[in-house]
Amino acid sequence: MSDTTTIRVSRRIYLTIKSLAETQNENMQEVIEEAINEYKKKKFFEEMNEAYMKIRLQKDNESDKESSDWDAAISDGVEDETWE
Numbered sequence: 114m115s116d117t118t119t120i121r122v123s124r125r126i127y128l129t130i131k132s133l134a135e136t137q138n139e140n141m142q143e144v145i146e147e148a149i150n151e152y153k154k155k156k157f158f159e160e161m162n163e164a165y166m167k168i169r170l171q172k173d174n175e176s177d178k179e180s181s182d183w184d185a186a187i188s189d190g191v192e193d194e195t196w197e
Contacts, residue, residue, distance in 0.1 A: 117142070 122130075134141045 130141050130144050133139075134144045137144065139147075
């Protein structure tokens with residue numbers, strides 16, 4: 114029993130896959146598998162970058178709050194102590 118199945122694609126996609134397979138001297142299944150693997154990698158890195166940006170924005174917001182807290186402490190009207 115073969116470990117494959119059939120899917121329907123538009124004629125345009127079929128012809129594109131066929132052309133790529135001929136150009137790259139591969140069969141159509143290899144072209145499709147390669148494309149799917151590349152797509153999965155692309156999606157993985159897009160999601161990872163999005164998660165990283167959320168973390169970075171959260172840390173930036175925390176840093177801004179900390180800076181504001183320090184600014185408030187500096188402008189509290191208390192005289193600076195001199196150390197000698």
